[in-house]
Amino acid sequence: MKRRxxxxxxxxxEEEKDHVPxxxxxxxxxxxxxxxxxxxxxxxxxxxxxxVDLSLRxxxxxxxxxxNGAGKSTLTRILCGVHRPDTGELRVDGAVVDFHxxxxxxxxxxxxxxxxxxxxxDLEVAENVFxxxxxxxxxxxxxxxxxxxxEAAALxxxxxxxxxxxxxxxxxxxxxxxxxxxxxxxxxRARVLIVDEPTAALTPGxxxxxxxxxxxxxxxxxxxxxxGHRLEEIFxxxxxxxxxxxxxxxxxxxxxxxxxxxxxxxxxxxxxAALHVRTRVEPGEPLLQVRxxxxxxxxxxxxxxxxxxxxxxxxxxxxxxxxEVARAVxxxxxxxxxxxxxxxxxxxxxxxxxxxxxxxxxxxxxxxxVAVELPIAANVALPILGxxxxxxxxxxxxxxxxxxxxxxxxxxxxxxxxxxxRELSGGNQQKVVLAKWLATRPRxxxxxxxxxxxxxxxxxxxxxxxxxxxxxxxxxLLISSDLPEVLALSDRVLVMREGRVTAALHHAExxxxxxxxxxxxxxxxxxx
Amino acid sequence: MSSRAAxxxxxxxxxxxxxxxxxxxxxxxxxxxxxxDAQNFSQIATDSLEIxxxxxxxxxxxxxREIDLSVGSxxxxxxxxxxxxxxxxxxxxxxxxxxxxxxALAGLLNGLLVTRFGLSSIVVTLGTMxxxxxxxxxxxxxxTITTLPDSFTASDTRYAIGTLxxxxxxxFALAALAAALLLHRSTVGRRIFxxxxxxxxxxxxxxxxxxxKVGLFVASGTLAAIxxxxxxxRLQSVRADTGSGLELLVLTVVLLGGAxxxxxxxxxxxxxVALALVGVVRSGMALGDLPDQARVAVVGGLLLxxxxxxxxxEALRRRAAERRTTRRIRGGAELRPTPTT
Numbered sequence: 058m059k060r061r062x063x064x065x066x067x068x069x070x071e072e073e074k075d076h077v078p079x080x081x082x083x084x085x086x087x088x089x090x091x092x093x094x095x096x097x098x099x100x101x102x103x104x105x106x107x108x109v110d111l112s113l114r115x116x117x118x119x120x121x122x123x124x125n126g127a128g129k130s131t132l133t134r135i136l137c138g139v140h141r142p143d144t145g146e147l148r149v150d151g152a153v154v155d156f157h158x159x160x161x162x163x164x165x166x167x168x169x170x171x172x173x174x175x176x177x178x179d180l181e182v183a184e185n186v187f188x189x190x191x192x193x194x195x196x197x198x199x200x201x202x203x204x205x206x207x208e209a210a211a212l213x214x215x216x217x218x219x220x221x222x223x224x225x226x227x228x229x230x231x232x233x234x235x236x237x238x239x240x241x242x243x244x245x246r247a248r249v250l251i252v253d254e255p256t257a258a259l260t261p262g263x264x265x266x267x268x269x270x271x272x273x274x275x276x277x278x279x280x281x282x283x284x285g286h287r288l289e290e291i292f293x294x295x296x297x298x299x300x301x302x303x304x305x306x307x308x309x310x311x312x313x314x315x316x317x318x319x320x321x322x323x324x325x326x327x328x329x330a331a332l333h334v335r336t337r338v339e340p341g342e343p344l345l346q347v348r349x350x351x352x353x354x355x356x357x358x359x360x361x362x363x364x365x366x367x368x369x370x371x372x373x374x375x376x377x378x379x380x381e382v383a384r385a386v387x388x389x390x391x392x393x394x395x396x397x398x399x400x401x402x403x404x405x406x407x408x409x410x411x412x413x414x415x416x417x418x419x420x421x422x423x424x425x426x427v428a429v430e431l432p433i434a435a436n437v438a439l440p441i442l443g444x445x446x447x448x449x450x451x452x453x454x455x456x457x458x459x460x461x462x463x464x465x466x467x468x469x470x471x472x473x474x475x476x477x478x479r480e481l482s483g484g485n486q487q488k489v490v491l492a493k494w495l496a497t498r499p500r501x502x503x504x505x506x507x508x509x510x511x512x513x514x515x516x517x518x519x520x521x522x523x524x525x526x527x528x529x530x531x532x533x534l535l536i537s538s539d540l541p542e543v544l545a546l547s548d549r550v551l552v553m554r555e556g557r558v559t560a561a562l563h564h565a566e567x568x569x570x571x572x573x574x575x576x577x578x579x580x581x582x583x584x585x
Numbered sequence: 586m587s588s589r590a591a592x593x594x595x596x597x598x599x600x601x602x603x604x605x606x607x608x609x610x611x612x613x614x615x616x617x618x619x620x621x622d623a624q625n626f627s628q629i630a631t632d633s634l635e636i637x638x639x640x641x642x643x644x645x646x647x648x649x650r651e652i653d654l655s656v657g658s659x660x661x662x663x664x665x666x667x668x669x670x671x672x673x674x675x676x677x678x679x680x681x682x683x684x685x686x687x688x689a690l691a692g693l694l695n696g697l698l699v700t701r702f703g704l705s706s707i708v709v710t711l712g713t714m715x716x717x718x719x720x721x722x723x724x725x726x727x728x729t730i731t732t733l734p735d736s737f738t739a740s741d742t743r744y745a746i747g748t749l750x751x752x753x754x755x756x757f758a759l760a761a762l763a764a765a766l767l768l769h770r771s772t773v774g775r776r777i778f779x780x781x782x783x784x785x786x787x788x789x790x791x792x793x794x795x796x797x798k799v800g801l802f803v804a805s806g807t808l809a810a811i812x813x814x815x816x817x818x819r820l821q822s823v824r825a826d827t828g829s830g831l832e833l834l835v836l837t838v839v840l841l842g843g844a845x846x847x848x849x850x851x852x853x854x855x856x857x858v859a860l861a862l863v864g865v866v867r868s869g870m871a872l873g874d875l876p877d878q879a880r881v882a883v884v885g886g887l888l889l890x891x892x893x894x895x896x897x898x899e900a901l902r903r904r905a906a907e908r909r910t911t912r913r914i915r916g917g918a919e920l921r922p923t924p925t926t
Contacts (some may be wrong), residue, residue, distance in 0.1 A: 097909045389788060407791045418790050428783035431851055439779060439790045446772045493790070 073414045088151040090280045091136065091249045093165065096145035098131050099491050103480070106132040109306045111247060111299055113280040118271060119313070120295035121284045124324055124512045128304040129284050133251055136282070137169045138162035168242035169251040174234040178227035178570065183209035186240045187225050212240040216270050231381050232263035239270060250274060251282045256290060260374070260577045268294055288317055302326055325513045335546055341365030342400075344532045345387055345415070345501045350395030355381045356556035359395070363494065363501055363532035368523065370547030370567075371536040373576045378556040380420050380538045383503050386410075386534075387417040398499060413438055416499035418490050420536070421484070425491035429479040434460035435473055436478065437493045463492035466517060484515025491522070505536045520546065540569055552576050596902040598843030599855040599892055605841075606862040613640075613869035620872060627749045627774035631741045633821070633864035634757050635660070635812035637857070640838045641764040642805040644772070644856045647839055649781040650848030652799055653805045654710040656835055658683040658717035659691045663810035665721040668730035668823030676733055685810045691717055692806020693783075696799035709752065714832070722825040723916060740818040753815050777801070778809035782849030830881070837884055838863050841891035863887065 089112035098106040106128045113119050123129050134140045138156030146153050149165045156162040172536040176185045183202075184191070186209045194201040194528060209222040218236040226234060235255055240547065242250055250270070256264045259336035278382050285291055290392070292312060299309040307323050315323075347361035356378035363369055371379045384390040385398050388407045397404045397412040410417075426435050437460040438445045445455050450451055460474040469488045471481060475509070487507065494502065504523070508516045516557035523546060527533055537543045543550060550567040552560040552575035594600050613620045637658045646653055666687045691713065696862045698709045745755045768774040779787040782793045787794050798807035809828075817823055842859035844851025866887065 385790075407789070408793070411791045417789065421785070424783070425785040425789045428786045430782050431778060435775060435779075436786075439786075439792070442772045442775060449772050451770055451772060451775060508637070532701055 070184060070430065076249055089113055089148070090150060090458070091165075092148040092151075093132065093142075094145050094148065096132070096135060096142040096147070098135060098140055099143050103306050104143075106135070109301060109303045109304070111136075111282075111306075111309070113282055114277055115248065115280050116278045117296045118275050118281045118283055120291045121282055121301065122169060122286065122298055122320065123289060123301035123307075124286075124323060124373075127299060127301040127324070128174070129368035130253070131304075131567045133169070133253055133282075133284060134303070135185070136162070136249075137167055137251060162459070163245065166243060166246060166248040167251070167479055168247035168249065169244065170235060170238050172253060174238050176234055176237060178224045179225065181225055182213075182220055182222050182229070182237050183222040185237050186212060186222075186244055188241065201283070205208045208244070209240065212239075212243050213271075216240060217266075218270075229533065230263075231415040232259050232267065234264070235267065236270070238495065239274075243274075249278065249280045249282070249450075251283045251284070254286070255283075256285065256287065261573065262577075264290070273575055278478060288320060291320070292317075300324055309450045321513075335368075335524050337548065338528050340367040340548065341530060344400055345386075345534070346396075346398045348396050348398075350382065350385055350397065351391065351393050351543065353393050354556075356553070358557055361386070361534070361551070363534060365500070365532055366527055367549070368527050368533045368535055368547050370543035370550040371534060371553065372538075372540065372543050372550055372572050375538060377553040377576065379553050380505055381556075382553070383417060383419075383505050383534070387415060387503065389417075403515045411497060414498070414500035414537055415503070416440075416494035416497050416501070417496055417503045418505060418507055420509070422486055422490060422510070427478045427493070428580075429486070430477055432475045433464070433469075433478055436460075436489055437474075437496055440493060440497045459496055460492065463496050466490075467492055467495075467522065480514065482515075484511040484519075487511050487515065487519065491519070495526075499531065501532045503534045506538065507535070508539060508542060540572060544569065544572070588805040591865065596898060596905065598895055598898055599852060599858065601898060601912055602841055602843060602855055602858045605869075606858055606865065609862055609865045609869070613865055613872070616869060617872040620868065625868065627751070627754075629861075629864040629868050630754050630757075631751065632867065633860050634753055635794060635816050635828075636834045636838060636863070637757060637860045638760060638812045638815070639805070639831070639835045640856050640860060641760060641853065642801065642808045642843075643835050643839045644764070644842070644844050644851050644853060645768050646801045646805055647844040647846060648768075648848060648851040649704040649777050649783070649794075649798055649801060649851065650759045651801070651804060652836075653692075653695060654707065654832050654836075655691065655695060655714040655717055656805060656809045656829035657828045657833075658714045658721070659688055659806050659809040660718040660813040660816065662691065663688045663813035664817050664823045665724045665730075665825060667814065667817055669724060669734070671734060671737065672730050674733040677737055678880050681814060685807060685816060688806040688808070688810025689803050690812070691809075692803040692805070693799065695806065699802065700795035700798050717733075718825070718829065725823070725825050727825070731821065733817065733821060733823075738818050738821045740815065753755050753818075761853060761857060765791030768853055773797070778849065790814060833881075833888065834863065834884060837888040840895070841887060843897060845894070846892065859891075867902065 083176045085441065092112040094108055094110055095108045096110075097108055099105070109128065109132060111121070111132065113358055121129050121132065131140065135142050138159040138161050140348050141155070141157060143198060144547060147156060148154065154161075154165060156165075167168040177188065183206045191200045192204045192208065193199060194204070206222040213222065213236065216236055216239055218240075219232070220229070220233055226237060230239065239250070255267060258564065259267065271281055273284070283291075284292060291420050295312045298312050298315055298320070300307040300320070302324060335457035341362050341364055344363060345361065347359060350359040350361075351357040359382050361369070373384070374536070381390065388397075388405055388410050399410070399415055402413050403411055403412045404415065423429055434456045445459060446452055455472050463469075465475060467488045469492065470485050478489050481489070490508075507523070508519050511519065519541070523533060523535070535543060535546055544564070544567055547567070548564050549561045550560075550564065550572060551558050552572050553578050560571065619625060639660070643653060643656065663684045667680055667684040670683055671677065689905050695706070695713055698704055699706045736877045740753050741751055743752045744750065768777065776787065776792045776797060779790070780792055780797055784794055800806055813828065816828065839851070839856055840846060841862065842852070842855030842857070844855065863884070866883065867880065870883060875883070
């Protein structure tokens, strides 16, 4: 984040102080280690946080929950000094503090464990644990490597991790790298540890280990703020839960006072209509045929068959190679072996794929799906620009009409079709991407994480749309890390692990257990 | 204009450049009694034409996140090729075609080096800038070629309309119109904006980004060669250092005109306004008898100003939007995190 902060005048700060209602110590409870009061943050024309409160006490695991866009990340960044709040204040042990840099937050013993560990890959574990504070000896002072490794080993042992302090961090697994970060936090005697969606890419076993470590830290008095969205994890771990919605504080309660339904209601603001509807139709003629697709070191021997009216789910862990397969099928990435045919026609380039009726909604919406700075209408028209234009000359009227038509069909909420998608919510940006690809009238649609970062309301709409498209005869390849979503929508589920298809399951036999087993364990390859 | 469109223009770089142009005209008029004169304006147009021609290709190159620093050297090499051929009795048309082909090939080399090897165009064109200049030196050494056919020289005094508008003026106006239409009204231009604004989105939507870039480098080289013809005709002589330092002026014009060095934004209109601005400033400096070195410093200052202005305008725009929103929260008005949904 490279946002420029306005220098704050004393008057402005005064004004903010007046604005914050003084709340005094909550009914005799211990003073929170870290507290945010009426914190707001505005980016551009968007209110990311609107007068949010949060208080963290020593020795508790506090879950911060909310849909994407609810303001979790912004609040986290404020707590660790990346952003400064526009209104409100932060308090450490009851005293007002001003974190103008992440270093200032660190001085107050606040540590953050990022989703992606931010470590120096080429340095050894011990160096990473003590980065910037390596034990020194001699004169002139040199790094005391032996002492550093011994101390790192002791810290890692405290966390119950068996890691070689001399190992190179780049060679570690994600879970191990997280432990290294945590050892670093421990070495700084962090009293507040913020963990940001640490489990997204972990196997169930690794998640269990991580939770054991977090509980151990809590029992030693560390205040832990856990950001996540898997409800079962939240219930297994959290002592208290704070829910944010649309940048606002909803409530903060003991975890025992919540059940799954009440949490969802708090997050979404209403009861959610049935997710995952699916009208099954008999699959029609074969459309997409992939044979022996391979890319050296990424995936190999991938076969795929998609028939009209069929939804095939592609499950697996992050990094299993699902996105890479989709990119190669569409022709964006080079293939080392294998063929892709749509209704008998060989496809090599994205242009051929698009012409033959293949559409690909990519995973990274803001980077690959939609040009956030350019108008919605231009985005929607891009894949079929040649057809919308007149001999190479743009026809803006037709572009707008096209965008309006698809916007209405997908219930896109935007001011008008000349608006830049940057200003839209994640769900509506995704609708722009869907509109853009559906406007090509594809016969085969590849959806890569179509509901990631999308609020529950839009998710329901997207599921309904996927179902309608399949019922109308489209063949759909659904890549998703949301297992319930894959299981409910798919006719067949393929599971990938480490670049190979490890299971092909009919929807009746596709249980979460079988899918997870194929995605994680050493499983026997099943003919696709 | 709706209030939103008005606000967008008011906070645009183009508006800033228009204001600068007005200020420059007023200031130079005060400084010199000879400035406000139709003949002087005609002279400014003649002097700006070669820079403007190259800027027409540089604008879309900047939009697509690339840059061509070799344009001055390409112009020099093309001028030398033309001088050699024309002074050795090669038919004029053949010499002209060979010159244009030289520029196109130079651009092709840049484009292929950038796209095939995934290199940064700053580095590649810095290299070819030296390479092309070196080739020009190797061909003519330190001699000056002045034996050019009369039918070719002094195009800057061949008038199309009255005694103000020359044939090169008319040709440049047509080229600018064509560039504006191609960049802002054609599918190619649309793809250029996508490739510059979100390269991955463009690739995922079937846009051949590399092919676009090669085409734009070829256009840049070709226009540099055509500019070489105009310059040679005007100066009636060719030397190995013809056109050196021109890339600085071209870039100043393009960036001052609001093209974003990070890509995705830029207009031919803005470039033309900035071209007029730089022309007025240079004319003012000439009328004021500023030494050459000082003139380069002024141009460099303008370039820095244009880059800083871009950042400042962006910050102003964001601040204005944030202030509107923050005022709403303070006022306790009902609002949503994304005001538009």
